[in-house]
Amino acid sequence: MLLIIILVAALVLVPLIAVIVIKNGLVAKENQVENAFASVDVMLKKRFDLIPQLTSCVSGYMTHEKELLEKLTALRSGSRDTEALAQSNHELKNQFSQFLIKAEAYPDLKASDQFMMLQRSMNEMEEQLAASRRTYNMSIEIFNNAVLQFPSSVIAKRNNMTKKEYLKFND
Template sequence: MKASKGDIYMGVVGIVVLVIVVVLAVIVIGIYNQLVALRQNVKQGVADIDAQLRQRHDLVPNLVNTVKGYASHEQETLDAVISARNKAATGAIDSNDEAGLRVALDRLMALGEAYPDLKASANFQELQRELSDVEDKLAAARRALNAAVSRYNTGVESFPAVVFAGMLGFTHADFHRLDDSEKGVVDQVPNVQF
C-alpha cells in the first residue's frame, strides 16, 4: 500500500512537532536544573552567615566575662554588650540589631586600651583575635551571599529562563537576607551572668 502525500505530510508534521516538544522539554529541564543550583548557592550563603553569627554570639559571653574580671566598674559597657547581643539573638530580627551588637563589641574592645592588664591578658587577646577572625569571615560570607544572590537573580531574569522561572516557582532573592540568616541563631541564647 502506497502512502498518500497527505499521510506523509502528517507524518512529517508529527515528527517536527515531537522534535520541538522534546527540544523544549530539554531546554526547560536545563533551565530548571540551573536555577535550582543557583538557588542552592543562595541557601548555602545564608547558612554560612548563620554559622558566623552563631560563632560571634557564642564569643560575646566569653569576652564579657574576661573583661568583667578586669573592669568590673565598667558595668554600663558590659550591660550594653549583653543587651545588644541578646537583642540581636532573640528580638525582632533586624540588621540594625546586628549593627548595634557590632558597635557594642567595638566599645568592649576599646576597654582593652583603658586597662593595660586586660590588654595584656592572653585570654582577652585570644578572644579578640577570634572575634576579629569571625568578623572577617562574616564579611566574606556576606559578600559571597550577595554574589550568589546576584547570579541567581541574573539567572531568573535571563532569557529564556525568564519565560519559565515564574511557572517553575523561582522568584527573586533578596540581597538583604540578614533576617533570614539569623533565624537559627535565635534558638541559642547563652546564659551570661554578672
C-alpha cells in the first residue's frame, strides 16, 4: 500500500516539479531579455545626451549648419520600442555622418580639444551600444529557443509567451 502511495505521489510530483522548473526558466529568460533591452536603451540615451554637448561645442563654428544641428537635437526624443529605436538610430547615424563631413570644412573646430574629446566619446558610445545590441540579441535567441523547443514550448504557449523580435539596426 505504501509503495502505491509513493508511486502515485511520484507520478504527480515529478511532472509538477518539471513544469515549475521550466516556467521559472522561461520567466528568467524573459527578464534577461528585458534587462538587455534596458541596457540598449541606456546606451542610446547616453549617446543622445552627448548631442547637446556636441552642438554647443560647435555652434560658434558651424553657424551655417543650424538645420543639421537642430535635426541631431530632435532625434533625442521618441518612442522606445525596438522598431522606433532602430529607426531613430539609423537617422542619427545619417545625421551624424553628415555632421562629421561638414565639420571637415572647419579646421579650427577639428583642432579643438573639446571637439576631439566629444568625437572620442561618441566612438566609445558606439562600441558600447554595439556590445549592448549583441547582448540583447543573444538574450532574444536564448528566449526564442526556449519558447520554440519542446517541452518548454507547451508551457510558453499556455503562458502567452511568444517569440520576440531581434533588434536590427540598419547600419
